[in-house]
Amino acid sequence: MTVLDVGCGFGGTLGRLSERLPAARLVGVNIDHRQLTRALPTRAQFICADGCALPLPSAAFDAVLAVECIFHFPSRLTFLREAQRVLKPGGRVSLSDFVRVDKAEPANAVSRWLEDQVAKGYGRQSTWSDGDYQAMADKAGLVVEQDADVTRLTLPTYLYLLADGVSRAVSGRGHVPIRSTLLLFLLSALGAVRYRLVVLRKPGTPDALGKAGRAG
């Protein structure tokens, strides 16, 4: 099995996969080389590149991951097209995404203001998706297999981050973007922003991952 983790950060996900899939070939891509130089020691290969322009061969991976990063990429659709290209037939791309519920396009002034505020703490994002993974999948040549709204499960994390942020601010131990975190918490709790887990499949003959899944 070959697994590509795009936007892999410090390699935490690949570290866990390395333990659970000892025979798998693991590759991590991240645009920020500083994170890769500090990546956790794993047997994964790390490549510094943009997730929307992968320097990787076509039809090479059984699975592509994009954990909490697609909203940073220049374009969700371009990434999905790249994921489709590097996936073997039957392979899957699994991702998590913050999705705005308001489908008005172009984004109105309030949405733009909210995005700016969140960006101040968490970095510039491509415009929050209108959540239409079905339309993007059609354009990218992928099939939506799962699309789950898990916003409720993310809410306790914001409370942890806020408490940690206050404690760090008081003790001078570093910085957590309290204002942006509070805003994201409120937007999520009110249902204006949803946290989604999406799995898309490249049509074609089931691959080693599918066989392994069935065998397991």
Ligand SMILES: C[S@@+](CC[C@H](N)C(=O)[O-])C[C@H]1O[C@@H](n2cnc3c(N)ncnc32)[C@H](O)[C@@H]1O
């Ligand atoms: C919120 S972090 C998530 C990291 C990791 N997936 C995790 O779950 O711990 C977002 C990551 O996306 C990376 N990133 C942002 N834009 C990118 C791009 N265009 N191509 C590849 N990686 C990108 C950032 O450097 C950062 O490591």
